[in-house]
Amino acid sequence: MKTGTIRQILLITDGCSNQGEDPIKVSSMIAQKGIAVNVIGVLDDDQTEEPVGLSEVNDIANSGNGISRIVYADVLSETVQTVTRQAMTQTIQGFVSKELKQIFGKETNEEDLPPETRGEVQQVVEDLGETVDLQVLILVDTSASMQHKMEAVKDAIDDFILSLQARAGNHYYSIFQFPARNQVVKELLPWTNDGKRVAKVFPKLAAGGITPTGAALKQAVRSFEDVPSAEEWRDDSDDIIDSSYGSS
Amino acid sequence: MTSSIHPTVRLNKHQQLKGIWNKRTYVIIRLIGEGARGSIYLALLGNRYVALKISQDSSVITAEVNVLKMLKKVQGQPLGPLLLDVDDAYVSQSSKLAFYVMEYIDGVPLGQWIEREGLSWMFPISFQLLSQLNQLHQLGYIYGDLKPDNILIDKRTKHARLIDVGGVTAFNRSIREYTTWYDRGYWKMGDRRAEPTYDLFAYAVCLLNMDPHVKIQKSSERDILKLLNQAKSLKPIHHVLNHAFHGKYQSALEMKKDLEHINAQQMKKPQSNYNTPSPKLNVWPETIGISSIIFIHVALFYYFIL
Ligand SMILES: Nc1ncnc2c1ncn2[C@@H]1O[C@H](COP(=O)(O)OP(=O)(O)OP(=O)(O)O)[C@@H](O)[C@H]1O
Numbered sequence: 001m002k003t004g005t006i007r008q009i010l011l012i013t014d015g016c017s018n019q020g021e022d023p024i025k026v027s028s029m030i031a032q033k034g035i036a037v038n039v040i041g042v043l044d045d046d047q048t049e050e051p052v053g054l055s056e057v058n059d060i061a062n063s064g065n066g067i068s069r070i071v072y073a074d075v076l077s078e079t080v081q082t083v084t085r086q087a088m089t090q091t092i093q094g095f096v097s098k099e100l101k102q103i104f105g106k107e108t109n110e111e112d113l114p115p116e117t118r119g120e121v122q123q124v125v126e127d128l129g130e131t132v133d134l135q136v137l138i139l140v141d142t143s144a145s146m147q148h149k150m151e152a153v154k155d156a157i158d159d160f161i162l163s164l165q166a167r168a169g170n171h172y173y174s175i176f177q178f179p180a181r182n183q184v185v186k187e188l189l190p191w192t193n194d195g196k197r198v199a200k201v202f203p204k205l206a207a208g209g210i211t212p213t214g215a216a217l218k219q220a221v222r223s224f225e226d227v228p229s230a231e232e233w234r235d236d237s238d239d240i241i242d243s244s245y246g247s248s
Numbered sequence: 249m250t251s252s253i254h255p256t257v258r259l260n261k262h263q264q265l266k267g268i269w270n271k272r273t274y275v276i277i278r279l280i281g282e283g284a285r286g287s288i289y290l291a292l293l294g295n296r297y298v299a300l301k302i303s304q305d306s307s308v309i310t311a312e313v314n315v316l317k318m319l320k321k322v323q324g325q326p327l328g329p330l331l332l333d334v335d336d337a338y339v340s341q342s343s344k345l346a347f348y349v350m351e352y353i354d355g356v357p358l359g360q361w362i363e364r365e366g367l368s369w370m371f372p373i374s375f376q377l378l379s380q381l382n383q384l385h386q387l388g389y390i391y392g393d394l395k396p397d398n399i400l401i402d403k404r405t406k407h408a409r410l411i412d413v414g415g416v417t418a419f420n421r422s423i424r425e426y427t428t429w430y431d432r433g434y435w436k437m438g439d440r441r442a443e444p445t446y447d448l449f450a451y452a453v454c455l456l457n458m459d460p461h462v463k464i465q466k467s468s469e470r471d472i473l474k475l476l477n478q479a480k481s482l483k484p485i486h487h488v489l490n491h492a493f494h495g496k497y498q499s500a501l502e503m504k505k506d507l508e509h510i511n512a513q514q515m516k517k518p519q520s521n522y523n524t525p526s527p528k529l530n531v532w533p534e535t536i537g538i539s540s541i542i543f544i545h546v547a548l549f550y551y552f553i554l
Contacts, residue, residue, distance in 0.1 A: 165439060
């Protein structure tokens with residue numbers, strides 16, 4: 001895995017997959033490429049906390065080295081951010097413990113260090129978290145039952161981009177939906193760091209019946225190969241930062 | 249790897265927590281708070297009451313300890329609770345968790361205090377908080393998650409204290425933690441990058457929230473200026489709030505100065521209508537009765553000792 005860039009998939013769904021490949025298997029394959037798979041399960045207002053169908057949410061994230069949460073739509077915004085941040089910290093801690101191993105010559109967890117030293121390690125983790133480049137592929141389940149949650153999903157993504165823009169490091173995001181008409185997964189927004197483009201994407205979402213989560217993950221992950229090169233990326237993001245200063 | 253961990257920790261009454269590194273023993277009294285990042289217990293160290301924060305996620309403890317240590321370096325009035333100890337302990341045979349211990353602040357959250365004691369307290373409390381924020385800003389940090397629940401009024405000293413340092417963020421970084429209603433990003437009034445104006449916006453929302461006419465949580469429209477118009481009890485400070493919402497106060501001291509000015513003006517009025525209690529002349533006719541005179545004296549008192 002390339003250090004300096006953290007790559008994540010954020011899957012927002014409300015049910016269990018019912019077609020095609022096993023999403024848990026796909027997700028562990030994706031994790032092997034150094035991409036973490038985070039999953040948020042969105043509950044209906046009348047649903048109780050952990051319905052059986054949604055347990056898949058935790059399993060996909062587990063095998064994808066990611067974080068999962070099952071929540072009601074009204075706390076989606078904060079959940080998207082917590083999940084992303086935690087997964088990022090987890091990945092960075094992975095790097096850092098490798099470094100520690102080199103220093104101490106044996107397997108060392110942050111927890112094994114005295115509290116004093118831990119503070120310094122934590123500082124490094126936080127600094128990296130703020131400054132590394134971040135690529136997030138947002139994969140939205142648009143099956144029929146998700147339709148009335150779309151407004152909340154849009155708000156959450158808007159809000160998420162606002163937080164990404166505040167980071168010192170660069171970010172790129174893209175949005176995919178599944179299922180789409182005549183295809184498993186459809187790219188709605190190619191890699192960008194322009195926050196204003198979320199609004200244009202959302203009216204286009206159309207409902208579908210089936211939930212081919214595994215296949216959708218498998219196809220969507222290919223797009224990480226299309227991320228603009230680091231050079232282009234830097235230029236772009238500078239633009240964005242400049243133009244967003246004066247606004248609002 | 250752990251996904252979807254719940255950071256809260258259940259400890260029993262009278263349970264003893266023995267620090268592995270520093271060897272101090274704490275006796276748990278009761279749970280005082282639980283949040284997204286851990287649990288807080290009232291505990292005894294010898295015969296001293298302390299607040300003990302413990303979490304399943306050790307990085308939460310470490311991060312907050314870093315902040316509390318940084319705040320400790322400040323001279324003068326304390327910013328945040330005083331850090332007393334950092335350690336690990338076995339909470340059961342198999343599970344070792346990180347915790348830290350801080351000064352226990354026996355206080356009342358800002359919202360409750362104002363409800364109980366009256367709106368006129370807003371002045372002395374604001375003066376204290378704004379000068380604390382100013383000190384923090386001088387260090388190059390903002391508080392971040394400013395909201396009434398994170399402001400405790402010490403029952404004994406009647407001084408405002410900031411707790412929960414989880415949102416403290418270095419200038420120009422992205423805000424580490426915030427709460428929807430107090431976040432200017434939510435209201436589309438700015439970004440989430442740490443700068444003093446971010447805290448002052450949040451504090452203005454705290455003030456707005458003191459007005460019984462305003463129901464921020466119930467408003468579906470994201471228009472903070474509209475809400476400001478509903479704040480009838482806060483008329484005298486509308487322009488201060490408006491200024492803060494637009495990010496026009498470059499420092500906490502500027503905002504404090506404007507509030508001091510208004511307070512000084514208010515102070516003159518009640519005396520003149522003390523004998524002729526005409527509602528028109530009253531500063532906040534709907535919320536403050538004759539008893540407010542007492543509080544205004546208290547306000548005056550705080551004004552001078554600061
Ligand atoms: N030093 C203290 N003295 C007394 N009470 C405290 C102290 N610190 C925290 N508390 C109480 O515990 C509650 C929870 O604390 P805190 O907000 O730090 O936890 P948290 O896990 O960060 O929660 P949140 O998710 O709300 O941020 C506070 O609202 C407050 O009432």
